[in-house]
Amino acid sequence: MLEAVEVSKKYWDRSSGRQYDVLQSCSLQIAAGEAVGLMGPSGCGKSTLARVLLRLLPTDSGRIIFQTQDVTQLSQKQLKPFRQQVQFISQRPESFFDPLLKLGASLREPLHIFDLPDSSEIIEAALATVKLSPALLDRYPHQVSGGEVQRLSIARALLLKPKLLILDEPTSMLDISVQAQILQLLKNIRRQEQMAFLFISHDKAVINYMCDRQLYMQEGRIT
């Protein structure tokens, strides 16, 4: 479903002129419905790889192929179907919600962007999947807990019926009881929707629990 072929990425420190090889010839494959874990220490390039795979950052070299199509050089307009089918869940979901918009409006945003039908039933069904009350729709992001805002970000991603979820440390900021709830929820969603996951975490127990196989990253390389 998603393939990265020899992807490399460098960052430059403009003040010192130094260059950092953040990703070095990284290759991986994720099959339809498969859950792949990506582990590694902080700063090894996991989050950069996620952003490159999502085409949020450009690659310096290498290719990204989604469902047989090379998406590496596609324009933002051409990327629209890819954006719908590959969704991102972050460790800081609150930063994905406009603090000045009520959660209901934020939840509807992707439906408008992708010209999808918008109705209360659709929104409430998505909320029911993540076990949240529609009463939250009238609140602002700062008025809900960390666990609730993470569920909302999952609900928003599910509204687009993606084929692949890239999850970057989705539970690292949550306490163990909320973490268990979110992991259980993601597991159920994956089973029901036959969705593929790229699950990034530094927690081996979480990766073992969630994933079919795991990859390890160190100093910009997948080992």
Next chain:
Amino acid sequence: MVTLNSAALDLVLHQLYVHFPVPGGLVRAVDGVDICFRHQQITGIIGESGCGKSVLGQAILGILPDYVARSGNIFYRSTDILADNTSLPGFYGQQIALIPQNPGDSLNPLRTIGRQFDDILQTAGFKDKTNQRKQQLLTFFGLPDAERVLAAYPHELSGGMLQRVLCAMSICCSPLWLLADEPTKGLDETACGVVYENLQKIKTSQSLGMLIITHDLQLARSICANIAVMYAGQIVEYGPQVLTGPRHPYTQAFLAALPENGFQPLPGLPPLPQDHLPGCRFAPRCPSCQKRCLQEVPPVYDSGTAKVRCFLYA
């Protein structure tokens, strides 16, 4: 849970309430906490997000915003520090110090580490013109190139180095109490290892009392002599064997969510902080709930190994 024969350096919380006024009611963040934290002991305060752990820590540190309603007492050195901590010399730094969460966000990005060290020392009335004390502390916490670290700005140091710097800063005025607020939150395994190692170093080298607010149960298990479990603003269980032999149904359910227990989620959601339940706050989610639990607030019972707020131990 208050012990009447507590020593002067113990922190004794008596009927502590901290309520935040919000439109349409009150958020009962801390709701009737009675506990004695022993000096020269490490106590862990655990519980899920929003249970009131950090607010309890803020009440002890005296850094609650002015608009917050508070009542009860926090006795320390024969003084009620909830009412007034200004009569104790060097309250911040010498009496009690804080290791905050998020090392990167806790330091001033515009001042060097050395200057920020000086700020703390000057506030407490110390001087360290030769940098000897600072260098000793940084070396103690595994930063041998102390001179470079003191000249560096926070963005020039890694997360692990900043964590070590904060630990060094926290004990630079030799405090009698140290409060660590979620010291491992969001950190990877390597960075967590640095925190464990540093707290162990403080434990063995300093004669102080320590409160560790955390949901990292591995940390709590490895370092704490006593554990207090908080749920919806109350301490529901307290004792030395809480993690090995939990008594309260909430503690049992909370520990079931650990990886080694299969990530079993706790059903339902905690009560909204504005809700005033007539009975036990955990009753709506409790597998052992009885009729009485929904009507009466359970007192604290001594179950032998722990103090438990549950009718099962009546």
